[in-house]
Amino acid sequence: MSSLESEDCDFDGNIALFPMTDCGSFEESELDTHSSISENESNRDASDENESDEEDKGRDDRSKAFLTLRQRRLSRALATFENLKVNINRAQRNWLNAIRKARHMDDPWEKFHLDEYPVEVCFRHRYNALRKAWLTDEVKVKMEKKPFNRGAMRECFRLKKLSSYVGAESWNHTHNFVAKRYMEAVERDVYFQDVKLQMDAKLWGEEYSRHNPPKKVDIFQMYILEFKNRPDSPLYHCEHLIEGNYIKYNSNSGFVDAKLRNTPQAFSHFTFERSGHQMIVVDIQGVGDLYTDPQLHTIDGKDYGDGNLGAKGMALFFYSHVCNDICHSLGLTQFDISENETKMQNDNEKMAAMVAACTMARGNEELCQTPSPGESIDITLVLKRQRSTSQSDSGFDGMLTPLDEEPMSLETGSPIRSPAYQRMRVRYCSESESSITSTQGERRDSLLHQREEDIRNFQLQIQQRHRPSCVALEKDLRKANFTSKFNDSALGKIHHEMAKYHEVGRFCDKKDADIDWDSALFHEIHAAELGELEAILTMAKLYLGMERDVLINCVVAEDEDNVELGFDYMVQAADAGDRGAMIYVAKAFATGLNLGKRREMSWEDAIHWYDEALTSMNDNDEGGEYDSTMYDPPFTIMANMAEMYLAGGHGLEKSPERAGRLASKYYALAEEAGALCEAEEE
Template sequence: MVLVERSMSECSDDIDIRPLELGDLQRRLSEKEETQAVSEKSEDGGLLLPNDAGNRFFSAVFGIVSSKKKERPLRKEVLAKMRWKNAIMKARNMGDPWEKFHLDTYKTEKAKRHRYNAKRQCWVVDEVVIKMEEDPFNHGAMRECYRLKKLSNFQKDDWVRAHNYVAKRYMDEDTPRSTYFEDVRLQMDAKLWGEEFNRHNPPKKVDIFQMAILEMIDREGSPLYHLEHFIEGNYVKYNSNSGFVKSDAIRMTPQAFSHFTFERSGHSMIVVDIQGVGDLYTDPQIHTSRGDDYGDGNLGTRGMALFLHSHRCNSICQSLGLTPFDLAPSEMEASKKVDVLLASAKTIVRGTEEMVVTPVGEETRNIQEYLRTRSLSSGYMSGDDRPRIKLTSISSVESCESDDIPMLSESEDSAISSAKRERDTYERERQRYDSMSEFGSESSTASRENELCNFREMVQRRSRPSHVLGEIEHRKMLEELEESKSKTGGSILGQIHLDLAKYHELNRFVEESETYDHEAALYHLNQAAKCGILEAIVTVAYLHMGLPHNILPDIELDDDERDMDNGYNYLLQAAEANDRGAMIHVAKMHDTGIGLPEFRTVDWKQAVFWYDKVVNTNTEDEEGNFDATMDDPQYQLIAREATMYWQGGNGLDKDPYKAGELFNYAAELATEAMKGKLASKYYMQAEEAWAECDEE
């Protein structure tokens, strides 16, 4: 006998339970109605029988089945919450992993704690009480580590419950104190970018260690230490500041996070050197386009180039709408092994990720409301039935310490055992709520929202794709808006491609005995030229025209690969950007006809224009460089210009008087250059030109 579970909404007195007879089915049904009743299905999969008291048994049973189906998702959610609460309770009951080191027996010291607010770009100083071991327990290449316990602001001499920290200091005692502050600023700025990444609802959220500076005021010289929470777990380095990606522990989230920061910052910076436990990172590095801040590890566009060369977009990049970086076909072929490793990564996108897009129209005019709506649309329980942590990171939740532990998301691709993961979860949440008091007393919730919104507005306006096509469209838009009158310079993406061409030339991506990839080097050189990098434009022009060039000097194009028209256009673009060498070449081409494309002819009017521009250009070009080489000294160029005016023709009207003035000016410059004989020749030619004027 099968027992049927009834819901509380069903009353047994309303159910007429009796043996089922054939007459129950035939009652008040014709043969046609009976056929319809058998063929019709209810939404719950049962038969639609006549509405009769005798059939209440069927409707009650089907109603129970229906209610059970509707309750399943809710029960699943409740069970998930209960599991996380049980896990957190287990983690709370775990012992202190540093209990055996007896840090509570060490001397109690007072210290000043310096914390950096990345949103306000200011420092906050308070006083804390700590106990730190005397000898380091570990060290790296530059810093050594000490175990430390710190009392929270709401504890009094309860060192058993004090939180575990790691204090780090540079082993080189000559390290400037400013370096400590620069390191903290770097990490907290990277943490802010982690918040922006999480706001787009990626499959796995990231966070970066809260870092501060301890100034040991009770010690001689007030030495400085970096202060971080201690997190136990499997510490992994996912990528480096020089393009290295660990293949045996490849994951998608760290690489996608780095790519995200590059696009979202408008190519002005990128967060790399991702390392840590799971998705809690520490000691990142930031490369900026200028390369003059964030310490010696900032490699500028060269560091960006090394990461983008090794990065292959994964499913997270695609779900966020990030664009792939342009690589040569030979480089794409060599990266198939990386693609195979990415395919084996465990993370799966959910389809609820928020793409990186630029607001248009009404959204641009109301950017604050637009971003606020986007923030509310993503985050906790956004399109996912799994409990997840709210999309904020440690420094963004600015309230007092608390023992309330929210629901957490699973760690991505982590090999840590379940017990260790539970302990890590608890430690991570203790860290979160220990740092929540960071700036809580200084501003209201509305003020904090405003700060985040201002940051997001700045990020939204600066976001640019990683491919060259998007960069070309961006430059065209700037020209249309007349925000940039220059034809070259200013493209960070173009500079990255030029750096990659130079890296290929230096054999960075091959073994010492191998020859670098000429195809890839030329590809990146051409991409840099398309982005308006003057150095690349000049090189590509010289390559097509068969002239000597400084970048990739061992590469020459075959006759069938050269395009004189393309070379002339690039050379003209460089001349318009005030490149002195390009201007002289364009002038000589129009003067002599050597090197001109087939559809162009000798034009002395154009030649005089460019000679005159060379003579009168004593400033930097559009990229801030000045060509001081004097292979073609000014007195020679002016003398050639005077000769054309003296002779006339090829589109230029004859003007002996102007020719005489130019010869006289060339003679003065030659005299200054200690060219006496040449000066005498120019003076003589000036007299002859003026004599023609007198005759006329």
């Protein structure tokens, strides 16, 4: 696609009439400056005429010299203005010539004679990403019978669509579209999910362009054509033809184009922060900065098809993403990575060998096998390094430059619309203004006004969501009570996924390469700091030498410092609501084991955590699900509590009455459990 088509065309392929500040080598600001000079000089002339009587009485040499200087300045300004008018005319001529050339461009599909195909009436299903609603109308199309190209999953057909704004059925001015369908049978809802994905991504492309990056981006409009008169009413995706060099800039599984273009990577990073870490647009591909077929990762992994890898996909992106100048200009913050990962990012050849350019489906990334539990590695020294690094990075020395809100005009107080926003308005204009009736014009203006309101509401909603990508600032936000305490940080989940990827060797450039335990622990510690429950439990069990699901091959030295750190993590897990951690902490306070050096036996604390565990069991009693408390059923916990109340001590006041109530509950539950056992035997 030519630069004219990519930058100055509206959605329907029409030329967008915008003032050009790069033709004829002039700027509007320069014109304003010289105009003001001329105006000021004219005012001075008027003033000089008013004072002519005094000048006739006699001027001194200084006044004459000043007048001469003023005249020279005025002459230069007028000469410059004349040159500017010449440049303006040249720019206008260039612009008009570009329009005429575009109008007389040959149709690249003329030789395929699509006009000879029969006219078909289809239902067109369009998705409004702002209102989360579907719109359906009828359109007339002509489509070839055989596909002209095939991809990995879909095949493509040439298609022409009759414009809704053309009065007569004239196919001479229709535009070229590509209709796509899946080669294998899929559920009809898949087509609708694909359109929803692309239109949601398009909304984020417009939001990115609103912040005036060096290059604006756009994502092609896509909708569904339902051929209602064909057997089974088949569905097709439909979008405008993209002419030009098609490039894949990044994938949904960590691939980054070797050319390292800045805009696509900055766009992905922008969507992550601007959405408050809830989603990220990846799989950026297309012609120039006009993209198609993107993929969205959401933190919960829901919606948007099998290409949505959730937090795993976000982790894969940030492992290979290097912040560039555009990221910095937009105020985006660097995602925290280890020193080893930084060195790997600088080695582009190794990085390219570890990531795949193809789109990955959900489930494929979980095929990595966990190393054998028998191959243990002592990471005591690695943990010490990571602890010292984490403590030194507890604050953020850099200055965060937040994303600016929509720029406002100082003169009118109204928003200054970017060229991308103006192009968005033109897309709602007709292909021929003369063919639009007054009723259609009023309806179009109403739609434009409504869309502006919807866009404004969308912008207001996401203004409060922006969150930085670095751990230090995320921790500051959590301390300021912007979020709850545990298991709610998307950033923590991503760091946890990166730790697991390192453990299974996903980021090793060779099959027999050693695991990067420094990086694995770097991310797991950060995940724990951000309140990710599984990471907290992993660190607790690692220090305490207990079995775990992550970092299973790692072992640390058994000393009081490590035990104390492990117990600290276990208390955090108990605070986060993990029942197994609650019971572990309760037993430790009841027996005095594994408390470390700072804590002592406390039956009062033991009662507290036993009671929390019982409450948690009652609140989440779903039955049939494995739980760590299966070895400590409620009646045994009540028996332990009854014994402590009966004896008293270690900070707990003796209470036979409470002990009796707990004991009665214990026997009742014991009898109930015995009856269940007898029923099962029968």
